[in-house]
Amino acid sequence: MAQASWFTKALWLILAGALAESLWVGRYQTAFIAVATFSLTLVPMALARRFEIYVPPSFMAALTFFIVATLFFGEVWQFYDRFWWWDVLLHGGSAVGFGLIGFVLVFILFQGDRYAAPTWAMALFAFCFAMTIGALWEVFEFAMDEGFGTNMQKSGLPDTMTDIIVDAVGGFIGAGSGALYLKGRASGGLPGMVADFLERNRKRFGRK
Structure with missing residues (x-):
């Protein structure tokens, strides 16, 4: 809970x-x-x-x-507007979170400890999940700017590419944390958070 x-x-x-x-x-x-x-x-x-x-x-x-x-x-x-790094901070943080969520989703699909894919494949799925969400957000920003006259993209292409690069770094961190959990190295930090979530909810993900 x-x-x-x-x-x-x-x-x-x-x-x-x-x-x-x-x-x-x-x-x-x-x-x-x-x-x-x-x-x-x-x-x-x-x-x-x-x-x-x-x-x-x-x-x-x-x-x-x-x-x-x-x-x-x-x-x-x-x-x-006041802090140039604010958008970067939020994009990076959200990408890490979506990387973790992507890992948890694929873990649930494989239902617990009987993995149907190697660790690298599960981490790759989590990374791609985070990148997909980030790309969809950039599409949303473009649609808002074109349709409603907002300025979500700010400098245009440089802003978009910076966001995508930050998404990639954050997604890599999130996916890597999930991989460390599978390798049994979840002593703390993000891997520990993954371990805590999965252990506390194991009854919902295990095979019946």
Whole structure:
């Protein structure tokens, strides 16, 4: 079952403070974004509870941070404009996360310990999964810029290629962490997070 860490609660407190301040000064659009962002952070926890899946608090905190950093810090507080590295940070972090998710998905497909593919193939699938999500996001950015006149791509091709390169690095880290788990080297860090998730949910993935 998902649990809220102190870091997640701190992010919620920031959103609550921003909501109160926005209502006080009459910035209702900002207040709406704060409420919407908070609501989205609850979705992963609700899904985990609904399907009775344990999610490590550290991973849930990272997911919550990504949502808040993208929608509120990035857009409302304009971190994308104030810090050149903000977009790179979020792309890299999300790619690592999608690499881990891709590994978990292929692990579930192979149902536990009886692997139907070698470690390198499972890691490659996880890497490709992360890259695919990253590429689809770039398509989304292009569609928004062309259809609604936004500036999500900023400098155009250089921004897109930088994002893809960062996605590749992050996906490699995520997929590599899954491979280390399969090699029995999950003593901590990201491999340890994978081990924690799979061990706590083993009854859902094992063969019957």
